[in-house]
Amino acid sequence: MKPLDSKKDYQNYVEKKSPNSPILKNCFNAFWVGGLICSIGQIILFICKNRGISQDISGTVVSIILIGISAFLTGLNIFNKIGKFAGAGSLIPITGFANSIVSPSMEYKSEGYVMGVGGKMFTVAGPVLVFGISTSIIVGIIYLIFNTQSITLV
Amino acid sequence: MEKLGKQTIKFNTPPVIISTASIVGPKESNGPLSQYFDQCLEDEFWGEKTWEKSESKIIKETVLMCISKSGIPSSDIDYCFAGDLLNQCISSSFGLRELNIPFLGIFGACSTFVEGLSLGAIIVEACAKHALCAASSHFCSAEKQFRFPLELGNQRPPTSQWTVTGAGSAILSKTGEGPFITHITSGKIVDMGIKDANNMGAAMAPAALDTLICHFNDTGRSPNYYDAIITGDLGYIGKEILIELAEDKGFNIKANYNDCGVMIFDKEKQDTHSGGSGCGCCATVFSGYFFKQFKERKIKRLLLIATGALMNSTSSQQGESIPGIAHAISIEI
């Protein structure tokens, strides 16, 4: 097979030539950093529980604190280093969501506060809200339909 | 000048590169070639408020430095060819707006510098006394436009390349002591269907191969005619692919071939994955390193092939493949 015979051949050839990501190392780092971030959340939950705060509110408190830490670290130009090391370990927890909102706001500050910070804030995280909220509304409507026939999904 | 074969022009009175200048950013200043650049910046903003302003300042200062090194009053320069990667080439047009030299903005993605040298050589042979060519890129402004915000905590895949922060500039003249631009081979657009914007080297390698073979066929030269065959920014992966593809076509370039993107960074220490890229990559490495090699007669015949990926962020979001381009110039002394 000559690599330049067809586009398909060339793509296969390039696939073979290109190094793969060090997936084992990446997964290990993602595992322990991700686990650690969740554990911080769990410890906050314990503290809330101990103080008699309701479960729903505790969940929100955890989110806000982790988002705050993430935003703070992003502002200090540290979060991207953690992200480079941990990959999904810092992206998948709520910290990654916060980082994806804070980083474009900082980046597009040069285009002004209204159209720059305000307008570009959701360039990365916008889809998360669009799909998350839309799915939840569909879930709610389906639940409503089934529930009126007294079939519960939960 | 006369046309040779399909895509090559041979100059009868070869235009001379009389001076060059290069300014690079902080990361390039820590690379293996740092001692060859005219100025190394410590800060990617260079006292400006935005990266776009900083890139404009870099190309402006590079051009001014190049003019002052040449000793020619800027009023004697008849044309200026310049380009960069930002939308509508704002770095060069904003940076050079006070220059008062007829300005021809060009875009050839990362091949812009050699495209400029080619056009400059043609116009100098045709009618102009002096022509100026320049190209720039900036890591931060390119990331912002093509990829993600800097502070986003994402991982770069091992095939990705690092956009060089810097600008290179050269002045061509009818007369001088050399080096001379003897031939130019302008490339065709080649698209082998690579869609991964994180693997530019692989997308551009077929274009480089096409221009390389065309140059040898048109001129009747062989790879060992040259002391060095240098591509613009194929990086490690593209370099390896080009060597194999060329061998497949019967050209062994292994002995004297290298790539500016490979040369400018230390892959292990600087964590640049597949190497450097951007208009500034080829421009700074030629203006900084190779021009000085010519002046010291350490190198006498150079084939410089700048490669470019002709895509933008919209086209890659729409799932289009990446067309590649490569322009070659033969520089001899």
Added chain:
Amino acid sequence: MDWLQNFDWLQLLKCFVTGGLICVIGQILIDKTKLTPARILVVFVTTGAILGGLGIYQYLVDFAGAGATVPLTGFGYNLAKGAIKGVKEFGLIGAFTGGVTSAAGGIAAAVFFGYIASLISKPKMKKE
């Protein structure tokens, strides 16, 4: 510091392992597919909302606590749970208000902190 006295180490371990494993799934998606970070976040939040709606994710939350709620799947679960709760209380209109209501704290915090960070901080180049 009285919460330390009856500290639930087993719960913390479950949380660590579950949270870590969810992140490993994300890492495999990053390395094995060409998905961009934004797409991966969308996949996770949507999966979480669907599993939450089906009632499956609740088991994971009961098992792992923050290990299931902190990853973005938990954000999706939270939205879906809120929507169902809203429907129970207000009918159809609750499907629209419930989800965002339960996630309001997180979204508002991210927007607010994002704005603050842009006021006081400037992006810097990755040095290494």
